[in-house]
Amino acid sequence: MKKRIYKSMLLLALITILLTSFLITGFIYREFYIQMQQEIRNEALFISTGYNLIGQEVFFGLKEQENSSRITWVAIDGTVLFDNMVEAKNMENHRNRPEIADALNNGFGEAVHLSKTLGTQTFYRAVRLNDGTVLRVSATTNSVFKSVLGFIPYVALITLLVIMLTMIIANLLTKKIIFPLNNLNLENPLSNDVYDELSPLLSRMARQNEQIESQFKRLKEKQEEFNAITENISEGIIVLNNKGLILFINKSAASIFNVSTQDIINKHILTLDRSIPLQKAIETAMAGHLFENTFTISEDSFHLLVSPVKDDMVVKGVILFILDITEKQSAEKMRREFTANVSHELKTPLTSISGYAELMKSGMVQPEDIPEFANRIYNEARHLINLIDDVIRISRLDEKNIQLPFEEIDLLELATETVSRLSSLAQQKQIKLSVSGENAIVSGVRQILEEMIYNLCDNAIKYNYEKGTVDVSVRALSDNVVLTVADNGFGIPREHQSRVFERFYRIDKSHSRETGGTGLGLSIVKHSAEFHNAKVQLLSKPGKGTTITVTFRRNQ
Structure with a gap:
């Protein structure tokens, strides 16, 4: 060489x-x-x-x-x-x-x-x-x-100098060649500049390194797949060793316990939460048994499933699955309350109808009182029908089970048509109904929008003083279309304003019964607005009136 x-x-x-x-x-x-x-x-x-x-x-x-x-x-x-x-x-x-x-x-x-x-x-x-x-x-x-020929002496002298310099450089290069032999890169053997005799050995080392690298690559891919799955699911996952130390926690679990995924690694599970259900779950899983229960953190509810990881019947670790059931429980509670409220609201008019009918059947009603009793039965039946219709409407809005098509609707024209249907009701209380504004097109379901406007105006008339006013206006802005229904009626006390859109919520139950209200009008308004991705805003002062604004997006 x-x-x-x-x-x-x-x-x-x-x-x-x-x-x-x-x-x-x-x-x-x-x-x-x-x-x-x-x-x-x-x-x-x-x-x-x-x-x-x-x-x-x-x-x-x-x-x-x-x-x-x-x-x-x-x-x-x-x-x-x-x-x-x-x-x-x-x-x-x-x-x-x-x-x-x-x-x-x-x-x-x-x-x-x-x-x-x-x-x-x-x-x-x-x-x-x-x-x-x-x-x-x-x-x-x-x-x-x-x-x-005259240059030959100079060329000879330069050649001699260069040969001497070449010999020096060759000596340095020889040392440079020997140096890598003592500093072989065993991680990447084929990158070494060495003698041919070492090439077979380095080639075998390179193949072994490739096999090892391939195995590490497969392990890394599996780890990335595991992380991709666990980090993008909404359920919380925590992996513990047999001492209860946290080996892995995904983002959902870290968010539930409000901790950082990096700071909590290798710390005991009880540093997250020391609640009795969690302690009992860890103890049961460490004993080799499956555990399932619910626990709460602040106002949120979670379903906890803890499973032991065994190897030859020896517990090597524990996996915790945490499911957020807050929304599910809230929905279940709302359904129970809704069922109870519906049952109560249905029972009241049915009881009245049954009572009046029983009095008439037993002959305890004078002939001249029969028309009055029949009128009461009729009113209670109408109230019952209205209640059932409202329950059906709000149930369909809840389930989004509406097959009616969206269309381009002029909100001002629709408001004018709807208000005209309430003119006779307004005349009974000498209330002045007015519609103003400008033509504005929104995309929506005509029947639902009509019910929304009807309920807003109907409430404004029913909960208003005699000779009061109800103003309906439509404004077309650059990005939005705004529908406003304002009255100068009773108004809503501040403590009730956050709940008036709840189902069957009434501020004055006796007055609602007199006016024939079902307690679902504003709830239908809220659900109708949500169905059209619109926002509802309420402003009210007791004794001075109420203004409800529904804002639609133009590009909706």
Whole structure:
């Protein structure tokens, strides 16, 4: 390995030096070649310009000056008239020289002559003068081959220095190769840069690591699945070890006991709640038995199911399932109260009807009193029918079991139609009914909206003074449509305002009986509004009247 590194680095360094040297030499030579040509052209231009201006006197000064360029003046027939380096009379005829011939024919000529013996090359530039004679300027420089030979000593010196540097670097790299062997990454063996002999061992280690990682990955996926299931269910789940310490608690359970899931881990279950039902549940489960009971936290009720986790009949832990049954119990309580109230409300008119009918049957009623008794029986029967109708309506609203379609309804038109049905009832108490506002479209079930408006106006009339007023208004806002029913009647005391929307709740039962109220009117209004996702707001002052506002969303 060490020898291979030495050879590779030395060879790479040698090739790099040679290639770089030749490239640099060639580039420098090319630039020098172009520069030399340009200088010869410029010099020929200057001398020819001088000759054309002052004549052959321009050559007299050139004879006495030291000049690196050779200047030759040739006649039209090729005879050399002047040369600044050699006696002109001793020179041969230049008529056939390429640069001279081109200058005589074309006005200028150029040529490059290479001397293989001296390793030099000469640049020639010939220019035809105004009188037909030819001026030639030439300059000699080393050829590219001689230039390269001149660089060889420097290249050899640089190569020697680089080889020495390469040997030092190779030695450092050898140490660097040995160092990883002492610091192998066993967690990721294939990432190690080591000898080939260790590759089979590292490959087997890599396969084992992959198997272990795969097993951990499957365990992690199962853990994530378990967390995803337990964290997104509404029931509380708590896992304990055999000492009662909390190993796991989901968000629902933490919310029930108002604790943090992280802070409560590895703490005893009784730190959550020390109620007797919970203590008894843990003791029973630790004894290996299933336990089921209910307990309360503040005003909320929960169903507790505790199951032991066994291994060969030995209890290893306990799982607690906690179900929030507050809403269920509230609904059950409401159903019981509703059933009791309905039974009571039905019993009262039935008892009256039965009593009046029994008196008439036994002949204890005078003939002239029979119409009055029949009228009472009729009124109680009407009250009974109205009560049954209201119970059916509110039951359907509770169950959302309404098959009527939604449609676009102008709330102002519907309010006007509904109020007109109550005009005779208002006239009996000389109450002034009015409808105002603007046309506003809402999406809803016409029959339900009509009952809601009817109940609001009916209540406003029944619980009002004689010669009072009931104002119904409809306003169209940017996002909402607002229905308002306001009266200047009896008003509702503050202590009753939070309960008037409850079923069968009456402020004055005797007055409700006189007016024929069932106690379900405002409850139907509330459920009708909820059915349309509307909000109901009540403002009332005793003796000054009541205002009930129903706000519908435009995009509903």
